[in-house]
Amino acid sequence: MQLKDRVALITGGNRGIGLATARLFAQEGARVMLVARDQAKGESEAALIPNAKFIPADVTQAGDCRRAVEATVQAFGGLDILVNCAGIIYRNRTVEQTTEDEWDATFNVNVRGTFLMCKYALPHLRARKGSIVNLSSYVGLVGFRGASAYAASKAAIVNLTRSMALDHAREGIRVNAVCPGSVDTEMIHTAWEQFGDVETARRLWADKHPLGRIAQPAEVAQTILFLASDAASFITGAALAVDGGLTAG
Ligand SMILES: NC(=O)c1ccc[n+]([C@@H]2O[C@H](COP(=O)([O-])OP(=O)(O)OC[C@H]3O[C@@H](n4cnc5c(N)ncnc54)[C@H](O)[C@@H]3O)[C@@H](O)[C@H]2O)c1
DSSP: OTTTTOEEEEETTTSHHHHHHHHHHHHTTOEEEEEESOHHHHHHHHHTSTTEEEEEOOTTOHHHHHHHHHHHHHHHSSOOEEEEOOOOOOOSBOTTTOOHHHHHHHHIIIIIHHHHHHHHHHHHHHHHTOEEEEEOOGGGTSOOTTBHHHHHHHHHHHHHHHHHHHHHGGGTOEEEEEEEOOBSSHHHHHHHHHHSOHHHHHHHHHHTSTTSSOBOHHHHHHHHHHHHSGGGTTOOSOEEEESTTTTTO
16 A cells, blocks of 8 residues: 555545546545535545545635645644646637636636645645645646647646745655646546537547557556655656657657
């Protein structure tokens, strides 16, 4: 068991990559707090995971982030791992087509949310020499057509990760980012629906990855587990591509 008796807080933990990570962490012996906005789904998913609880929170709200961290520490006695999975995307938007509200919403969830959760988790992580894993994207490493706000926010997460890694290395806190290619979650299903023909979209999305398919959430969860665990004890400030070779060329 790679995370025996560790305590993890996972934002966006009620579905997609966050939920897959929560399930894997629990299998590896962790106690897990799921954090997301949808209370009904969060509670029902947490009830199916051993040693898991759920707390509703909007990561754009400082008070919610502070409460989520405090509730985790109160429930489980401390905090070892923070995984920032909560994220949103507006597709089919060049800069001209992006409204100011869409830009702000993207940065509020993806960047401010990550910042706030880190800010309130750090005092507890320091006490246990814990670690943080932030969800960036392959589009945090390369440009992305049609979702410039999202790509900019994911690049910001990469450099936030690197800067935090430097700031907190001597405290024994490791901070890393994961940069997935396309992953089979509701986020991608929405993109396929927007494309129109879901079966064609599914094939096109698979074809653009050198491995010829998109990832399953469990495959990204395995990478998050690796970075959060002692197996990655000398890794900090990394932005690890889990992208089927997409950024290799
Ligand atoms: N699916 C992909 O292809 C893909 C690829 C690269 C990176 N990512 C990133 O991985 C992360 C997880 O994505 P996913 O595919 O599981 O997406 P998803 O849409 O299935 O899940 C996103 C989660 O974020 C939560 N969330 C959104 N706004 C929130 C807010 N204000 N407060 C609290 N929670 C909020 C949602 O409730 C949900 O649980 C995201 O950061 C996403 O950008 C996804």
